[in-house]
Amino acid sequence: xxxxxxxxxxxxxxxxxxxxxxxxxxxxxxxxxxxxxxxxxxxxxxxxxxxxxxxxxxxxxxxxxxxxxxxxxxxxxxxxxxxxxxxxxxxxxxxxxxxxxxxxxxxxxxxxxxxxxxxxxxxxxxxxxxxxxxxxxxxxxxxxxxxxxxxxxxxxxxxxxxxxxxxxxxxxxxxxxxxxxxxxxxxxxxxxxxxxxxxxxxxxxxxxxxxxxxxxxxxxxxxxxxxxxxxxxxxxxxxxxxxxxxxxxxxxxxxxxxxxxxx
Amino acid sequence: xxxxxxxxxxxxxxxxxxxxxxxxxxxxxxxxxxxxxxxxxxxxxxxxxxxxxxxxxxxxxxxxxxxxxxxxxxxxxxxxxxxxxxxxxxxxxxxxxxxxxxxxxxxxxxxxxxxxxxxxxxxxxxxxxxxxxxxxxxxxxxxxxxxxxxxxxxxxxxxxxxxxxxxxxxxxxxxxxxxxxxxxxxxxxxxxxxxxxxxxxxxxxxxxxxxxxxxxxxxxxxxxxxxxxxxxxxxxxxxxxxxxxxxxxxxxxxxxxxxxxxx
Numbered sequence: 139x140x141x142x143x144x145x146x147x148x149x150x151x152x153x154x155x156x157x158x159x160x161x162x163x164x165x166x167x168x169x170x171x172x173x174x175x176x177x178x179x180x181x182x183x184x185x186x187x188x189x190x191x192x193x194x195x196x197x198x199x200x201x202x203x204x205x206x207x208x209x210x211x212x213x214x215x216x217x218x219x220x221x222x223x224x225x226x227x228x229x230x231x232x233x234x235x236x237x238x239x240x241x242x243x244x245x246x247x248x249x250x251x252x253x254x255x256x257x258x259x260x261x262x263x264x265x266x267x268x269x270x271x272x273x274x275x276x277x278x279x280x281x282x283x284x285x286x287x288x289x290x291x292x293x294x295x296x297x298x299x300x301x302x303x304x305x306x307x308x309x310x311x312x313x314x315x316x317x318x319x320x321x322x323x324x325x326x327x328x329x330x331x332x333x334x335x336x337x338x339x340x341x342x343x344x345x346x347x348x349x350x351x352x353x354x355x356x357x358x359x360x361x362x363x364x365x366x367x368x369x370x371x372x373x374x375x376x377x378x379x380x381x382x383x384x385x386x387x388x389x390x391x392x393x394x395x396x397x398x399x400x401x
Numbered sequence: 402x403x404x405x406x407x408x409x410x411x412x413x414x415x416x417x418x419x420x421x422x423x424x425x426x427x428x429x430x431x432x433x434x435x436x437x438x439x440x441x442x443x444x445x446x447x448x449x450x451x452x453x454x455x456x457x458x459x460x461x462x463x464x465x466x467x468x469x470x471x472x473x474x475x476x477x478x479x480x481x482x483x484x485x486x487x488x489x490x491x492x493x494x495x496x497x498x499x500x501x502x503x504x505x506x507x508x509x510x511x512x513x514x515x516x517x518x519x520x521x522x523x524x525x526x527x528x529x530x531x532x533x534x535x536x537x538x539x540x541x542x543x544x545x546x547x548x549x550x551x552x553x554x555x556x557x558x559x560x561x562x563x564x565x566x567x568x569x570x571x572x573x574x575x576x577x578x579x580x581x582x583x584x585x586x587x588x589x590x591x592x593x594x595x596x597x598x599x600x601x602x603x604x605x606x607x608x609x610x611x612x613x614x615x616x617x618x619x620x621x622x623x624x625x626x627x628x629x630x631x632x633x634x635x636x637x638x639x640x641x642x643x644x645x646x647x648x649x650x651x652x653x654x655x656x657x658x659x660x661x662x663x664x
Contacts, residue, residue, distance in 0.1 A: 183460055186445065189660040197446055199551070256600050282663055288462070294663055295416040317661060324663050358663060397452040398580060400545055400557055400621060 141165065142209065142385045145323070146328045147229055155219045155234050156379035159253065166319075166390055167383035168195055168208065168248040170218060171367065172376040174238075175200045178245035178280035180288025184366060187285040189360035191294055193250035193318050194374040195386075195396065200243050206397075208248060208386035215240045220379035227371030236376055239264025239295040244376075249361050250319040251383055254390050255312070259299075267300050267346040275299070277359050282324075284362060286353065289370040296324060298337070298358040300348040306355045313357065318393045325356040332356065342380070404428065405472065409480040418482045418497050420644035422516060429582075429653055431458055431471065431511040432623040433481060434630065435499075435639040435661040441508035443551025447629060448510065450548040454557055454625035456513035456581050458649075458659065463506045465496070470659075471511060473504035479505045483642035489633030499639055507639075514623050514646055515560055517653050518575070522562075525575045530563050530609040532636035537644065538562070540622050544596025545587075547625060552633040555656035558623045561600070563611040569618045576620065581656045588619040593618065593630045630640060640661040 139147075141162040148154040158167055173181050178200070185192040196208050205212045217239040223239065225233045231281040233239075252275070256266055265380050268275045275297045301309055314322035325332050337354060338345045342361055348354055367375050378384060388396065403411075404425040411417040414502070421430055436444050448455040457470050468475045478500040486494045486502065496502075512647060519529055531538045538560045545557040564572055566610075569589050577585035588595050601608045605624055611617055630638050641647065651659065 172437070175442075179438075179445065182442065182445050182449065183462070186457060186460060188663075190663050193450060199446070206642060284663075321661050377588075398584050400451075400453050 140387055142387045145385050146209065146212060149219050150213065150216045152234070153197065158219060158383045158385055159381060160271050162385050162387055166195070166386045166388040166393060167206070167251050168386055169251050169363070170214065170215070170378040171242050171247045171249065172243065172361055173372060174374065175243040175245055177204065177289065177370070177372055180290055181247060183287035183291040184284070184363070185249070187287055188362065189317070189380045190320060190324060190358035191284065191360065193320060194247065195318065195371050196221055196248045197251050198246040205246070205384070205386065207250055208388055210387070214246050214384070218378050218382055218384050220382035222377050222379050224367065224372070224375045224377070226373060227368050231244045232379055239376070248384060252320055252357060253383065254319040254393060255316050258312050259309060262308055264301065264305055264309055268344065268356065271344070273346065273348050276337070277342035277344050277361055278329070278334045279365070284366065289339050289372075290366040292366040294324070294363070294370045295342070295359045295361040295365055296332070297359040298340075298354045298356050300346065300352040301355050302352055306333065306353060309355060312327035316393065318396060320358045320360070323355050323357050327353050329354055402651055406652045408648050409472065409475060412482050413479045413482040415497070421480050421646045421648055422644060425648050427652055427657060429458070429471070429649045429651040430514050430516045431649055432626070433477065433641040433647050434510040434512050434626055435477070435507050436502065436511065436635060437637065438506040438508055438634055440552065440633070442545070445512060445552055446550035447547070447553040447626070448512070449541045450550055451625065452580070453583060453587060453621035454547065454623065456515055456583060457510065458581065460512045461509040463508050466503065468509070468511055468647070468649065471651055473650070477509050479649070481641050481645055481647050483627055483645035484584045485640050485642050487630065487635065487640070489636060490631050502639070508530060508622065510621055511647060512626065515583055515620060516646065518579050520653065521575050521579065522572055525571055527564065527568055527572055531607065534609050536607035536609065538606050539600070539608050540605035540624055541592070541597045542604045542628070546631065552635075553583060553629040555625070555629040555632045557587070558605070558622045558624040558628055559595070560622040561619050562616045563609065563615040564618050565615055569616060572618060574626065581659060583623070585621050586618050592617055
């Protein structure tokens with residue numbers, strides 16, 4: 139049994155409801171967004187138009203709960219440690235499973251997550267500041283609009299990691315090879331140039347120190363679609379709870395081949 | 402005025418209705434598929450699941466005829482030299498414009514085309530056999546099924562170019578960098594391994610000689626979605642006529658940045 143399968147079994151049995159960071163190391167983790175079929179074309183198109191923040195790994199059509207490509211045998215209504223239920227654009231409740239809420243018209247979207255580029259960055263000899271600090275990565279709302287699709291629109295959200303200019307080049311090369319998990323950075327240097335006023339006050343996560351000689355480096359972030367979801371004010375939508383991701387059976391090394399294989 | 406804009410203006414004015422190969426060199430050309438909104442989610446998902454044969458460049462929502470990202474000011478109902486109109490899964494007519502048939506619920510899909518990797522292959526010192534022969538590239542139906550989505554399914558169609566084994570490695574490196582236009586090959590060597598019986602009898606295009614010491618190299622092909630469209634037997638669908646592509650204002654060198662930029 140794979141470590142990812144063991145973790146999902148523990149979650150499903152109610153034995154694990156914590157954040158998934160560091161769990162089943164080496165396996166791809168994913169953001170989850172569930173919307174009714176009536177909104178599914180718009181959301182799929184939103185992801186297609188905004189691939190940096192919304193790198194689609196798999197879509198499960200209405201009537202299905204299994205992510206067949208990422209994790210055969212999985213159940214998206216029970217295999218995440220914690221869910222958020224949104225009603226009319228507001229977070230209504232958190233839950234450890236959503237099988238009782240499940241509807242036949244739910245379409246599920248699994249999106250790549252920057253957890254998958256942290257190990258390649260560390261393997262390249264780079265320090266990830268928020269890991270050193272033992273805190274969540276800082277995330278900021280920018281003044282860069284995403285490309286709208288139907289009812290979905292909103293600002294690009296970015297995550298930030300500080301590096302020296304030389305390290306930033308290396309980090310760009312490493313993450314540029316991983317478009318399935320946000321790819322290369324979208325900005326480096328002056329936060330104000332993308333509408334960020336205060337690095338010390340992130341909209342999500344925790345601030346980290348930027349040391350002398352370092353610049354902040356910004357990546358498109360998987361929180362972006364959640365902002366679009368809030369603005370769309372759908373009657374009902376479900377996501378994972380931040381940090382409580384879907385753990386798949388795909389090894390991180392296989393990510394570059396997920397979309398570019400035909401078998 | 403860009404060469405691509407000039408060409409579209411000539412097409413729109415009825416002064417050009419020929420195949421677009423070699424026209425407006427350096428600008429990205431695209432396959433066109435138009436389906437009613439009722440089938441648009443399924444087709445968008447089919448493209449998402451089959452990115453090798455169906456690399457989506459832009460989707461134009463219902464009510465629109467302009468490919469705003471690929472070609473501002475364009476009109477998809479008039480700017481292609483030749484269209485095919487399909488009714489109930491059969492080709493009903495060819496037309497030089499479809500503005501009279503246009504419906505408010507039409508959704509248009511523009512897909513990458515292997516024309517865009519021919520110049521990079523030649524720049525890498527490789528001979529493209531069908532260009533030497535002055536014929537259309539040979540295309541074959543394989544026994545590899547595409548991943549179905551709703552009403553859309555069918556076999557993968559491939560294009561073939563012969564190379565020596567060493568040249569095939571070079572061609573893999575060159576096209577592997579261009580996932581927006583089918584990317585790396587999907588097979589090389591034995592045609593029977595992917596269900597091709599006779600290289601001399603392609604289902605589309607013209608056969609080319611494979612010389613002593615060469616192997617056939619196979620790429621996923623943009624004809625694949627047309628096969629899926631035929632099988633889906635939609636009441637109405639429209640595509641470009643083979644070889645009569647949409648000529649965009651995007652330069653081939655900019656393709657790698659189309660989806661990976663946020664501005």
